[in-house]
Amino acid sequence: MLTATQKKTAESIVNLFETGQVLGDYGMVTIIRGDSGHLTYGRSQTTLGSGNLGKLLRQYCTAPGAEFAPLLDRYLPRFDTVDLALDNDGALHNILRASADDAVMRDVQDAFFDENYWQPAMRAAAREGIASPLGCAVVYDSFVHGAWKAMRDRCNAAHGSVADAGERKWIAGYVATRRAWLGGHARADLRPTVYRMDAFQRLIDQGYWNLELPLVVRSAEISPATLAALPPGCFDGPAPGSRPLSVGSPIMRGLDVRRIQLGLSLRGVDIKADGLFGQTSARCIKAWQAKNGLPTTGVADIAQVARLCSFDDLTV
Numbered sequence: 001m002l003t004a005t006q007k008k009t010a011e012s013i014v015n016l017f018e019t020g021q022v023l024g025d026y027g028m029v030t031i032i033r034g035d036s037g038h039l040t041y042g043r044s045q046t047t048l049g050s051g052n053l054g055k056l057l058r059q060y061c062t063a064p065g066a067e068f069a070p071l072l073d074r075y076l077p078r079f080d081t082v083d084l085a086l087d088n089d090g091a092l093h094n095i096l097r098a099s100a101d102d103a104v105m106r107d108v109q110d111a112f113f114d115e116n117y118w119q120p121a122m123r124a125a126a127r128e129g130i131a132s133p134l135g136c137a138v139v140y141d142s143f144v145h146g147a148w149k150a151m152r153d154r155c156n157a158a159h160g161s162v163a164d165a166g167e168r169k170w171i172a173g174y175v176a177t178r179r180a181w182l183g184g185h186a187r188a189d190l191r192p193t194v195y196r197m198d199a200f201q202r203l204i205d206q207g208y209w210n211l212e213l214p215l216v217v218r219s220a221e222i223s224p225a226t227l228a229a230l231p232p233g234c235f236d237g238p239a240p241g242s243r244p245l246s247v248g249s250p251i252m253r254g255l256d257v258r259r260i261q262l263g264l265s266l267r268g269v270d271i272k273a274d275g276l277f278g279q280t281s282a283r284c285i286k287a288w289q290a291k292n293g294l295p296t297t298g299v300a301d302i303a304q305v306a307r308l309c310s311f312d313d314l315t316v
Helices: 004-019 052-061 069-080 084-088 090-099 103-128 133-145 148-159 167-183 191-205 255-266 279-291 302-308
Strands: 215-217 220-222
Touching (some): 004 103, 004 133, 004 191, 004 215, 004 220, 052 069, 069 084, 090 255, 103 133, 103 148, 133 148, 133 191, 148 167, 167 191, 255 302, 279 302
Antiparallel strands (some): 215 220
């Protein structure tokens, strides 16, 4: 059985594949041209097309204390019908980005991905006789990325079972088999993902079967410090209304910036809620100020921040 640190390390390797972040990017919204999953979101990038994103959001909306449930709940019927128009709904995308600041959303994502990906992967690994932390990480990656059973069968045909070949030889054979499959795939978006198998091959070559820390995977540090950090792209302050917002150096960033960007988006302004107050944010504030008969300064004073961060009167 893996230790808690080994489990988190294995998950972090896949997080790096999915979002480029050790802890994952809980607010990451992705649309890849040609991807059958369509709108993709969260730490392990779950999709609209599979129906799993709708399930995740429903779990969040029913969780106690879910801050963004009133905004997301109205979208749930469209997720249930896999409405592909959601791919282009900028306001929804910003709600999803902002909800990553809510610890409830992060906890729901962790539980969801554990139940739907990690636990099934570990049951599959146990059935095959795979016990090493690195071997478990390889299996988990295939459950997240897809086609585990097909690749397992192809590897068994070429190398024999895990019992026949031995775990380490079989895992190396599986990585090579999956790399060849990805590299020759008919889908152009899958072919570049051979990097996942290249990263695993490097760990195999270096003998990191127990995933001892620290590790470097795709030029990123996995260590006790990085595993304990606040997830990137998530903000826990400053509180909205605690300061006016304007363009400055260093650039203003944080929870209050994200919330006014979301408020602008929900009022029809084309802006990405990334939590960084740059020239685009100032321009959008000016447009909103002009529309509401306010001095067009591009600076959101405390009263304006409070007004934009109030969503009670909005219909999504």
